[in-house]
Amino acid sequence: MPLLKIVHYPEPVLLTVGRPVSDEMFANGLAKTVDDMFETMYAAGGVGLAAPQVGLSQRFFVMDVPDEDGKPNKLAFFNPEILRVEGEQTGDEGCLSFPGLYQTVRRDMRVIVKAQDVQGTDIELDLDGLAARCVLHETDHCDGIVFLDRMTVLKREMAKRKIKRLQKTGKWE
Numbered sequence: 001m002p003l004l005k006i007v008h009y010p011e012p013v014l015l016t017v018g019r020p021v022s023d024e025m026f027a028n029g030l031a032k033t034v035d036d037m038f039e040t041m042y043a044a045g046g047v048g049l050a051a052p053q054v055g056l057s058q059r060f061f062v063m064d065v066p067d068e069d070g071k072p073n074k075l076a077f078f079n080p081e082i083l084r085v086e087g088e089q090t091g092d093e094g095c096l097s098f099p100g101l102y103q104t105v106r107r108d109m110r111v112i113v114k115a116q117d118v119q120g121t122d123i124e125l126d127l128d129g130l131a132a133r134c135v136l137h138e139t140d141h142c143d144g145i146v147f148l149d150r151m152t153v154l155k156r157e158m159a160k161r162k163i164k165r166l167q168k169t170g171k172w173e
């Protein structure tokens with residue numbers, strides 16, 4: 001199965017608010033799209049991948065933040081909505097649409113997120129740590145927000161300079 005093409009910043013689709021996933025789309029079936037996205041995400045070595053990152057301006061994403069014992073944790077979120085947040089965490093973050101760029105980003109430590117699963121059924125999850133970070137990062141993608149927007153001004157300037165350097169050397173297209 002061919003992998004999907006991951007678009008890189010500053011592709012306009014990454015900076016556009018995604019359209020809600022409609023009842024019609026659920027009825028037509030989204031399982032294959034989800035499978036393709038997981039495969040693309042694993043091949044690229046990521047833990048999350050949102051529809052806009054593969055050029056689809058829609059509100060959904062897949063993620064797999066393994067358990068402590070390394071057990072996979074495949075989840076797909078459609079029309080995600082952050083209901084509650086608590087605490088905070090600071091750590092390095094990367095993004096498959098920003099190849100080679102890692103930067104410190106402050107995020108909430110715990111999130112309660114409401115969404116629909118691949119069948120369109122309502123789900124609600126309570127997640128913390130890396131899983132919470134991932135949900136926040138990917139929900140941002142659905143809103144046309146990239147992690148650059150979540151950095152401090154100083155870190156964002158550093159990141160932009162690094163992106164320019166990577167673009168010049170052809171490691172970013």
Ligand SMILES: [Zn+2]
Pocket residue numbers: 094095096097137141
């Ligand atoms: Zn990302």
